[in-house]
Amino acid sequence: MPAKSRVLPVLDWISLVLVLAATGMVFFYAPTEEVMGLVQKVFYFHVASAWVGMLGFGVALVAGIAYLRTANPKWDQIELAAVEVGIVYLLITIIVGSIWAKPIWNTWWTWDPRLTTATVMELVYAAYLMLRAGIEDTERRARFAAVYTILGFISVPLTFLSIRIFRTIHPVVIGSGDPTATGTFAMTPKMLQTFMFSLFVFSVLFVDLIWHRIRLGRLADTVEQLKLRLSQ
Amino acid sequence: MMGMVNTVFLLNQATPDTSGYMIAGYIVIFSVMLLYLLSLFIRRRNLEKDYETLEEIEKMDAEKKAPAPPRPAESLQK
Numbered sequence: 032m033p034a035k036s037r038v039l040p041v042l043d044w045i046s047l048v049l050v051l052a053a054t055g056m057v058f059f060y061a062p063t064e065e066v067m068g069l070v071q072k073v074f075y076f077h078v079a080s081a082w083v084g085m086l087g088f089g090v091a092l093v094a095g096i097a098y099l100r101t102a103n104p105k106w107d108q109i110e111l112a113a114v115e116v117g118i119v120y121l122l123i124t125i126i127v128g129s130i131w132a133k134p135i136w137n138t139w140w141t142w143d144p145r146l147t148t149a150t151v152m153e154l155v156y157a158a159y160l161m162l163r164a165g166i167e168d169t170e171r172r173a174r175f176a177a178v179y180t181i182l183g184f185i186s187v188p189l190t191f192l193s194i195r196i197f198r199t200i201h202p203v204v205i206g207s208g209d210p211t212a213t214g215t216f217a218m219t220p221k222m223l224q225t226f227m228f229s230l231f232v233f234s235v236l237f238v239d240l241i242w243h244r245i246r247l248g249r250l251a252d253t254v255e256q257l258k259l260r261l262s263q
Numbered sequence: 264m265m266g267m268v269n270t271v272f273l274l275n276q277a278t279p280d281t282s283g284y285m286i287a288g289y290i291v292i293f294s295v296m297l298l299y300l301l302s303l304f305i306r307r308r309n310l311e312k313d314y315e316t317l318e319e320i321e322k323m324d325a326e327k328k329a330p331a332p333p334r335p336a337e338s339l340q341k
Contacts, residue, residue: 054289063278070281073288080292119299123292130288134281243303250310257317261324 039242046232046239053079053225053232061225064216070134071216073127074204075226079233081124081149085187086237087117088156092184095177104252107173110180111163112244114156116237121153135214136200144197145190152186159183 057075064071094110097103128146129139140146159179166172194201194212202215218226 065278068279068281070284070288072285073292076289076292119295123295126291126295127288130284130291134279134284240299240303247303247307247310250307250314254310254313254317257314257321261317261320 036242036246039239039246042235042239042242046236049232049235053229056225056228061222062219064222066216067135067214070131073131075229076233077124077127077131078204078226079229080120080127082230083233083237084117084121084124084152085191086234087113087115087120087241088152088180088184088187089113090241091117091180095180098173098177099181102170102173104169104173107176108245108248108252109241110176111248112241114159114180115244116240118153118156118160120233120237121149121156125149125153131214141200143201144193144199145201148186148190148193152190155183155186 053075057072061072061075063069090113091110094106094113098106098110125146128149132141133139159176162179163172163176166175193199194203200213202212204215204218
């Protein structure tokens with residue numbers, strides 16, 4: 032069985048404390064936005080989740096390239112872990128965004144460029160898991176998955192830039208956006224501090240989760256090898 | 264008259280109560296995160312059980328395959 036890490040439990044506790052601190056900042060430190068009211072407070076974790084999702088797909092891209100260059104299975108495990116964590120956080124982003132949209136846009140969903148590209152991105156990476164599940168040969172699966180993550184990554188910059196290049200109602204909080212966007216607001220220093228801290232906390236959480244998922248992947252490989260050895 | 268206009272203006276500008284949506288948002292955030300952690304935990308626990316079972320089977324197989332030690336009577340005759 033893969034050896035237990037001493038650092039990981041410490042990172043678990045650090046992540047938990049940081050998440051609690053970020054939640055405290057959102058509720059008790061950041062001021063309430065006057066036009067939208069309390070629902071604006073989901074913005075901090077909504078954007079931080081989107082950041083983790085895109086970070087996960089970015090790590091998967093790097094791991095995919097590294098696998099194709101080296102054929103080392105560790106990169107395949109990192110790639111799978113990054114995609115899985117990315118999918119979970121992008122799902123949070125999409126659902127929370129929809130909840131925010133109801134009082135602000137007066138609809139749960141609209142086929143706006145940002146919402147559409149984010150959904151496509153989620154589906155592209157969900158298909159990645161299906162692709163893996165459909166191939167039995169481990170080397171072939173890893174190679175195909177690596178190529179897929181490289182191609183699938185096109186959806187990430189497309190989603191990020193969609194609100195900057197297309198006409199959209201999705202707000203662009205950082206940098207200029209469409210003046211007709213609904214829900215845009217100017218961040219006060221306290222809002223900005225809370226936002227930056229949330230991004231930092233979710234980045235630490237990403238490292239913690241991906242580490243756990245990689246260990247799980249290693250254990251699954253060990254069990255698989257043991258099964259093969261016994262069947263021979 | 265001016266006072267009434269100001270009051271109407273202020274009423275129109277009042278911050279809406281969207282607290283229910285905020286609560287729903289944070290319930291989703293923490294629920295999905297907890298579900299994922301639970302899924303990691305359950306998958307790890309199942310794999311650890313599988314590993315222990317397979318290791319036991321491997322040990323039993325190794326014991327079966329190992330040549331039996333000679334009996335004391337046979338070794339004395341030789």
